[in-house]
Amino acid sequence: MTRRVAMISEHASPVAVLGGVDAGGQNVYVDAVSRGLGALGYDTDVFTVRGDLAHPEVVAWADGVRVIEIPVGAGAPLLKDALWPYMPAFRDAITHFADREGTQYDLIHGNFWMSGWVAAELRSRWRVPAVHIFHATGVTKQREQGAADTSPAGRIDVEKGVVRSVDRLIAQCPAERDELLTDYGARADQITLIPSAVDIDRFRPVDKQVARRALGLDPAAEIIVYVGRLVPRKDVRNIIHALAWLKARRIASGAATVPALIIVGGETEQPDAVATPEIGVLRSLAAELDVLDQVRFVGHRQPDELHLWYAAADVAVTTPWYEPFGLTPLEAMACGVPVIGSRVGGIAFTIVDGETGYLVPPRDPEALSFRLDDVLRNPERRLGMGQAGRARVLCSFTWQQVAARTAALYDELLAQDATPPPQSRQSGVPAVVAEMPQPQGVSA
Numbered sequence: 001m002t003r004r005v006a007m008i009s010e011h012a013s014p015v016a017v018l019g020g021v022d023a024g025g026q027n028v029y030v031d032a033v034s035r036g037l038g039a040l041g042y043d044t045d046v047f048t049v050r051g052d053l054a055h056p057e058v059v060a061w062a063d064g065v066r067v068i069e070i071p072v073g074a075g076a077p078l079l080k081d082a083l084w085p086y087m088p089a090f091r092d093a094i095t096h097f098a099d100r101e102g103t104q105y106d107l108i109h110g111n112f113w114m115s116g117w118v119a120a121e122l123r124s125r126w127r128v129p130a131v132h133i134f135h136a137t138g139v140t141k142q143r144e145q146g147a148a149d150t151s152p153a154g155r156i157d158v159e160k161g162v163v164r165s166v167d168r169l170i171a172q173c174p175a176e177r178d179e180l181l182t183d184y185g186a187r188a189d190q191i192t193l194i195p196s197a198v199d200i201d202r203f204r205p206v207d208k209q210v211a212r213r214a215l216g217l218d219p220a221a222e223i224i225v226y227v228g229r230l231v232p233r234k235d236v237r238n239i240i241h242a243l244a245w246l247k248a249r250r251i252a253s254g255a256a257t258v259p260a261l262i263i264v265g266g267e268t269e270q271p272d273a274v275a276t277p278e279i280g281v282l283r284s285l286a287a288e289l290d291v292l293d294q295v296r297f298v299g300h301r302q303p304d305e306l307h308l309w310y311a312a313a314d315v316a317v318t319t320p321w322y323e324p325f326g327l328t329p330l331e332a333m334a335c336g337v338p339v340i341g342s343r344v345g346g347i348a349f350t351i352v353d354g355e356t357g358y359l360v361p362p363r364d365p366e367a368l369s370f371r372l373d374d375v376l377r378n379p380e381r382r383l384g385m386g387q388a389g390r391a392r393v394l395c396s397f398t399w400q401q402v403a404a405r406t407a408a409l410y411d412e413l414l415a416q417d418a419t420p421p422p423q424s425r426q427s428g429v430p431a432v433v434a435e436m437p438q439p440q441g442v443s444a
Helices: 025-038 084-101 112-126 138-148 155-165 174-184 208-215 236-253 277-288 303-312 328-334 365-376 379-396 399-414 431-435
Strands: 003-008 042-049 058-062 065-070 107-111 130-133 168-171 191-193 223-227 260-264 295-299 315-318 339-342 357-360
Touching (some): 003 025, 003 084, 025 042, 025 065, 042 084, 065 084, 084 112, 107 112, 107 399, 112 130, 130 399, 138 155, 155 174, 208 303, 223 236, 223 303, 223 328, 260 303, 277 295, 303 328, 315 328, 315 365, 328 379, 339 365, 357 365
Parallel strands (some): 003 107, 107 130, 130 168, 168 191, 223 260, 223 315, 315 339
Antiparallel strands (some): 058 065
């Protein structure tokens, strides 16, 4: 018997173009998990705030998957931090959609903190189990970003209310599980560890010279690649500083070559410092450090092309100072490329230090430069790390495995009584939902 899931993901839609400021790992997760659930007896409706007003309300996205784009009256696309006041209208529109279609959902799966609030509200209305994944938590974001954290007021209190309201929480890595236990008071038996994953057919090994010919790259060059969003917390600036350290050491030792750094990402296909302000910052920094000639920006690239950029590189690098999980290390590993990443969040879980790549401290360009030099100078080590990375992905990080683990979690919950958590077994709205901070709603 096919059962139906309401997947709530207010800002991250499967139909969005990846690589933008608000389009990244969560979009990939929602898309891949929804697709994978279809083969396991769960059809999914993904509810998202309508970002592109030209899109139809209902998109038949894949077998067993619909994307329901809810217009909330904003009149134009909004950044995710501006969506919080619209959550009551979003919740009510989901309810109206289900009533109009006569659709009954067996389970709710929330994504991110705002959708967690919606999931808790719908759980109390529909009396069905709710699973939630935060993708990033407010406590850690505030701790790591400080004044740069643009989250709306009350986020952390909402998150704590969501933890008390839903039946199960998904943590993507041990660090996130520890955050939920320590910072949010979650119960250990409430948390299921299900790491995110990578599409092993899309991200696959390609002969390096074949990839370089396809991209028009120098077959003899040493190439470092960064793939991902160009926002400050990803700290591509750290990579440019490391390149400057490496260049200085190479020159001092009399070496004739300096590696090239290729940066793949941004809001537009052609690198544009207006559309992607971080590009301007990085260019200025590279010029200041005298490595601008070694840095190439290629702009946004479609997912089906990204494996070539990984495969063309000698090493991939990502050194954010804050990263809840991070999919790009897995993408590089799936392509058989060694990865150097900062020892934070999920990166410290996916990369095996010294085996599939290296882990370095965040904000330490000198340490990064030494590891880059080590990998670049040792072709046998690069080959072994790349092979180990691909093997690790195949063993533990495929979307088929994620879908199977998620479906097993659903099966377990649906085999139990769909009753409210012990803290709120009263008639009407669960107390923890009523106690949560409420958005200053915009009427539908």
